[in-house]
Amino acid sequence: MHYLFSILSALSSSVTSILGKYSFNIGASPSQILFLRFLFSFIISGIIFIFMGYKFNIKKFLLYSLLGIVNYGIAAYSFFIGLQFLNPAYATVVYFTNPIFVSYFQHKLTKRKINLLNATAVGLSFAGVVIANMGERAFENNESIVFGTFMVLFSSFINAVFIVSVGEYIKQDNSHPFENAFYTFTGVFIYYFIFTIITNEIFLINRTYLLSGLILAILATFVPLTLNYFALKKIQSHTLALIMPLELLFASILSAIFLDEQFNTLKVLGLILVGIAPIVDISGIENE
Template sequence: MAILSAFSSSVTSVLGKYSFNIGASVSQILFLRFFFSFLIAGMIFGLAGYKFHFKKFIYFSMLGIMNYGIAAYAFFVGLQYLNPAYATVIYFTNPIFVSLLQTKITKRKLNIVNISAVAISFVGVLISNLGERAFSGNNSIVFGTLIILFSSFVNALFVVAASDKLKEKNTNPFESAFYTFSGTFIYYFVLVLLNNEIYTLNSKFMLSGFILAVLATFVPLTLNYLSLKKLQSHTLSLIMPLELIFASVLSAMFLNEAFNVLKIIGFLMVGLAPIIDISNIESQNY
């Protein structure tokens, strides 16, 4: 489920870049993304007959605003200065932040295999980063990189906090997804109203907003919530960087971005990290 989530989420940077190219602002893209996500999750919430819980709504709404209000906004701002594949590479320093936060918040200790997997993931991201820089002549690359790193850190906070809550027996992933999208939708609705951007929404933004809602938001978040019932946040964070491989392939196909040897080596290392970590977990369970 986590790997499928990474694959589905890989359209985020490509569709985000496309949305900028047709004239949408960051707030407009994210408003449409979470408007449609809210509608989809709301239909499932109603059809499944879930009862509304105010405390859960507050908790997951705040998580939604943290991840999709702050982290996603920062990612899309950074995306304006970077190529989609490069932005995704920077974003997936995520396992480092998750591992550090998890040891501080949950007191979970990492063994040598866990640390090795994180190190391999980090080196893979770094090598891929160097490969992307070879193609970039953007003078704002440092600013864009710092913004994406901030986004990655906030997302790590979200993953660790959500993981802890979702492991409770009375927490349902689909119900939690509805609360997450509800809070995020309200946040962006207020934001586009305050910026007077709701009046300049264009019908040609709708399709990319809807696809972002389904493939980059509802499907990956729900799959992540389901997988966090079974996985540690540390393991999920090591699977998530597989998205950069999928995103780079999509960028090459639809945005004509190029590959080089450094990028390929980096991708292989990023792909190897979750295999090592999951194998370690399986051996411990055995």
């Protein structure tokens, strides 16, 4: 069941790059779209928090708020900055170096050894992402690729810190994932509220940005984070990181259905490798 949660999270997250790029095309800045994204996430999670009758815990709030700001305040902002200079497909390739960082951090933090199957899974995942995007000519980009690549790579690095930190703490925590999501979104909303006031961007938000912000809040934020909190109760951080690139597979399928995009040999091969990687990793865990 926990593996299913992480797969559904990847499915829900598959709209992130496309909606992010669309938001820029209609004139929204990274700060504005992130503010709206977490405003709506805060409202949704707050309604659930009240409905479920949870009691506010200041210690958990401070912890998950801090981790949320690290991931969504620093990592997400860096990703959206980088996305302005890259096409969404290439940004996906760079971002999904993530399993490499997660495996390294988990090894350093928990002293858990990385066996041959785990390492193979990471290699398959990244190779699959690269090949799949080569299949759709993701690297044909004449924009400022160096700066954009650096920002997305930095985002991937920071997100890995978040996944490993949350993954280790949440297994020892008796709180509910919906509760943790509320604490996370509250902290990040406050962060972007202050940030956009300081930069005066909050006063320039156009109502045409609202729909993108709402969809990003639901599909790319609230749903995947909550599902990942459920998943991390049982599965390892690096396994979650290897399931995350399935987002690319789901995005490709949705594009084929709704946008009539075609698959080719390279793209299919890459997506197969992405799909195999979590299976190989799980086999490595079971053999320990």
